[in-house]
Amino acid sequence: MRSRETSSYIALAVSLSLLTACAQLGEAGGESPWDDFVPLVAVEGEPVYHLLDGYDPIWMERVRQGVETSRAYWGSYGPTHVWILGRERSGGVGEEQERAFLDEYCACRTATVERTVEECRPYAKERFIEVMERGEAEAYLSYVRETEPPMAELVFINVHNWYYDRDPVPDPVLRGIHEYTHVFQSSFPVTPTWMMEGLAVFTEAWLPWRSGERGIEEVMSYSMEAAKEVLDRGFSIAQMEEVETAPRRVARYHRELAYDAGAWAVAFMIHESKTQRVSSMRDEFYPSVRTLGWEAALAQYTGHESVGSFYDDFAALMESSPAELSALLSRLKD
């Protein structure tokens, strides 16, 4: 199953590939695809980058810049392969290049499993080449459980579609930051959907702010507006702990609840922590998820009695004035 969105500022939910029998997104009562999740592990060095020959290397460089910025902050986990492909108007990609890309992918994907390269090719063609040829843009993490050990695939297709000269940080860089944050998160036991997407979106705001490339407030206030529209109608991030099994009426607000409200919920978590340091998510919170599970870890990290009381306080926070919310952001430290 894959959760896919293609809106320009949102990258994609962590997806679990090769789970062919699991519930479709938003079908109530489906089985959790996370039950036998095995985390990724700490690895040495950078991910392996793969570029479709004929696609301008500038797009790989921008994605890589984002991934490496994120990796420098969160740490090295994997094994991680990054697959970058696209076709611009000017062309440059022919059948031979496509075949070489699929062969490289299938050789990598089948190295430790029984499937053959021949069996892999049609699946890979549909997943990569056909999406590219339709001109669609995608960015997502796919967690591959069939390989030994499980690995992360970061996939970026036609990211040039998301590039605008006016952006202070090119969107393909932000996609790299976002998706690699999911690699880090996937190296720990399962955490809720709102936290997965919320931290990835928050990181897109935090790291470029930290390096002086763009302000954090504008980005976060955009998320605030989007989140409020849904929260004001009575929805809560408590309903977005697992999008795969959420009822359809909730899952349709995946973006607003997980990405937009989630980004603020993560900012609130950090604000409630002892140090108010973003780096304490990396150094304290996530390691404690290993021993406590996310619910007890969240309560301990934020000093709340329970996840329920955290949700209540977060709902109250979202009623605050823009000035109060902006003050909250200004208190966060690196």
Ligand SMILES: [Zn+2]
């Ligand atoms: Zn995401």
